[in-house]
Amino acid sequence: MADPQTxxxxxxxxxxxxxxxxxxxxxxxxxxADVIAAEDTRRFRKLAASLDIxxxxxxxxxxxxxxxxxxxxxxEAVAAGQTVVVLTDAGMPSVSxxxxxIVQAAAEANLTVTAVPGPxxxxxxxxxxxxxxxxFCFEGFLPxxxxxxxxxxxxxxxxxxxxxxxxxxxxxxxxxxxxxxAFGADRRAxxxxxxxxxxxxxxxxxxxxxxxWAEAGVKGEISIxxxxxxxxxxxxxxxxxxxxxxxxxSGVRLKDAAAQVAATAGLKTRELYQxxxxxxxxxxx
Numbered sequence: 001m002a003d004p005q006t007x008x009x010x011x012x013x014x015x016x017x018x019x020x021x022x023x024x025x026x027x028x029x030x031x032x033a034d035v036i037a038a039e040d041t042r043r044f045r046k047l048a049a050s051l052d053i054x055x056x057x058x059x060x061x062x063x064x065x066x067x068x069x070x071x072x073x074x075x076e077a078v079a080a081g082q083t084v085v086v087l088t089d090a091g092m093p094s095v096s097x098x099x100x101x102i103v104q105a106a107a108e109a110n111l112t113v114t115a116v117p118g119p120x121x122x123x124x125x126x127x128x129x130x131x132x133x134x135x136f137c138f139e140g141f142l143p144x145x146x147x148x149x150x151x152x153x154x155x156x157x158x159x160x161x162x163x164x165x166x167x168x169x170x171x172x173x174x175x176x177x178x179x180x181x182a183f184g185a186d187r188r189a190x191x192x193x194x195x196x197x198x199x200x201x202x203x204x205x206x207x208x209x210x211x212x213w214a215e216a217g218v219k220g221e222i223s224i225x226x227x228x229x230x231x232x233x234x235x236x237x238x239x240x241x242x243x244x245x246x247x248x249x250s251g252v253r254l255k256d257a258a259a260q261v262a263a264t265a266g267l268k269t270r271e272l273y274q275x276x277x278x279x280x281x282x283x284x285x
Contacts, residue, residue: 021118039098092115
């Protein structure tokens with residue numbers, strides 16, 4: 001009989017390409033689970049066959065369009081003391097894949113959530129890209145519409161961290177062109193495709209070079225890694241005095257004009273205001 005104290009949700013990372021990357025702990029988990037919530041039950045059956053394991057758990061589908069409706073029965077199973085394993089087609093659940101909603105709901109219900117970590121396309125692409133790895137951000141799948149994609153890139157143009165994106169092969173060339181426009185043609189990047197698979201390839205270069213390369217067509221699952229923006233030279237108060245004077249000339253109080261310009265430039269209002277007063281004093285002398 002299940003013990004209510006032992007009920008748990010386990011997020012199970014699965015291989016992103018090479019079945020040999022499946023850890024022994026994953027095998028043990030799948031053979032001992034009570035319920036397996038799989039993004040694609042057919043692909044899960046193939047995974048189990050590849051791992052040569054017999055699954056006795058109840059297997060249910062758990063994907064984008066039924067995440068919410070499936071939650072009550074999965075949470076009920078955990079509350080009854082069962083082990084519910086959540087897995088996706090490849091990689092880590094909840095990272096651009098189903099999983100976030102059940103973790104959020106379980107946390108609110110004070111139910112146990114843990115994970116069996118596994119391969120990650122995000123970290124693998126970052127590691128082999130040759131770009132800085134000390135600070136990075138993951139932006140997930142890119143918008144399908146060009147306008148939405150360009151707006152996202154515009155907002156990220158000054159992001160200093162290395163960025164990782166997922167993209168489909170048939171939109172890769174367009175996305176790289178948009179990246180080159182927003183970030184600059186010379187920004188360093190890498191396109192990683194079919195990671196851990198037979199035809200794995202990492203292409204490195206500038207965004208312009210990669211966009212030209214992708215025009216011929218690229219197949220497979222794609223991760224794009226882009227270097228962060230170079231630090232901009234900090235604005236100097238003396239260089240912004242004329243801008244403050246121009247704002248003040250429109251009828252804004254001098255101190256308010258200094259505050260407005262300082263906020264945009266990332267300076268302290270007092271520092272800029274003092275520079276303006278110093279200039280006015282020099283002009284009167």
